[in-house]
Amino acid sequence: MLKLNLQQRQPNTLNVDLECQPGELLALVGPSGAGKSTVLRCIAGLQSPQQGFIECHGTKWFDNIQSINRTPQQRRVGMVFQNYALFPHLSVRDNIQIALDVEQQRDKYSVEKLLEKVNLSGFEQRYPSQLSGGQQQRVAIARALARQPEVLLLDEPFSAVDKVTRRKLYLELNSLRQDLAMPMILVTHDLDEAAMLADQISVIHQGKTLQQGSPEQVLYHPNNTAVAKQVDARNIHSGILIEHEGQLKIQWHDYLFTVAEADRFTKNQQIHWTISPAKILLHQRVRPSKGVHENPVSGIIYNKMTLRGITTILMEIENTNGQQLQMDLPEHVANRNQLQLGETIAVSLLAEAIHLMKD
């Protein structure tokens, strides 16, 4: 297991706590300049924090109190750099061979085995300049694995390739990682990428880890509004918890919402709530569904757009001084219900889908 705590004040603030189990892929997400790559560089030994520790499989790689600071060569880290950092003067074979230790070099087929693993057999004699972005990434992964690393670090590995190649590489990484038993850390600013590939997501903002958890937990149950903003959560509003008919409910303007999570809070408490746009239920005209009586609200559609089969509706909720909600619907549902701009529609905010946050 990889476990670390990094503290730093200068030149950039760091206050990072992470844990990553063997075989687990942990995605570090956050905006540019949040300190994600710095964390990766600290793990690799390319940079040292002022305080803290980095422990891998029970061995300390860094500990400022015990004055331990292993060099990158002593850490057995497989690192895939953002622009792959392949050695331009070496062939694909030599790029991989250079990272093999003496024992592995005795096996004549080490390089071939690694290239087969990343679906790049037959490219041994090519030079990096003769490879596409996707092929370069595969060589970089093969080189990182050649070291038989105890930790695999991926620094925005998909940012240098086009969208079509990226989708292909996601699938390849996803199947490759099934065979890898070491902790893997992926740095990305793309939330969809993190949600698709990672077992755990850690949100970093201004050098501080805000929350670590499963993609479901982090994306739909952020600890606070700071995390919610970083994971691009929509529909963040504030309200107050009041007791109504023996049950805690959110009072939001003229509405009273039933919330499944209310038990964790106390009455008369000021709270923030959020609901995923995909979890807002449209009251369909053609075929009324169950749940229409659950937290119903109505509003006027003021914007509508469709992308890749998902229609996003922005609506202004009645009796809320212009508060807005965003709802995502399958395109065919939006079409079947003939949703038009300026039209008033009714929706339900499902009690199970409303997430509450203290701050």
Next chain:
Amino acid sequence: MDWQAFEVSIKLALLTSLSLLPIGLAIAYFLAKSTFTGRGVIEAFITLPLVLPPTVLGYFLLVGMDNKSILGGAFMSLTGETLAFSFVGLWFASIIYSLPFAVQPILRSLEQIAPELREAAWCSGLSKWNTFFNVELPLAWPGVITAMVLSFSHTLGEFGVVLMIGGNIAGETRTVSISIYDSVLAFDHQQAQAMSLILLAIAFVTISIVYTFNRRNLRSVL
């Protein structure tokens, strides 16, 4: 034709460029890794021979090689000979004179290497020495070749410094450029012209080699 002068010049140029290979590499590597504020001053000091009139540099070197100076005195006590007006003195002076021609190309090539390549090498388990020999040196190779060829050609055409500290001793310090000067003074234009044409040809061939090699090297990397 003063073939002896050619022999002295080529021997001097070869020894100087070969000596400048490790010296230039070491200085350039140190400067490429340095981030301290005084780096500019050190770089300026190394580049000084490029802008100083050769007679001025020659004068300082002559003073430095005097038997009463530390360098000249040490040489005298070791060999029993004076450093000035000797081939060794000329060799030493040529190293100083051609130093910027060796350091600058290597330094620029080292600075062009992306830092991630070094870091990728370290993460691949390569020690700093192995990183230098397997990654940095091969990538800086065009700069190293340029440095060698430039210091060779520059030493071959050296005049002012040689005149100041070497004098004009046949077989010891009389180089081709001094010999050409002598021929002109003696109105032997035929010899001056022949020797000048040979120097011109050597200079053109060596510079052509640099450009051809660097272009080919660039093509194989890109």
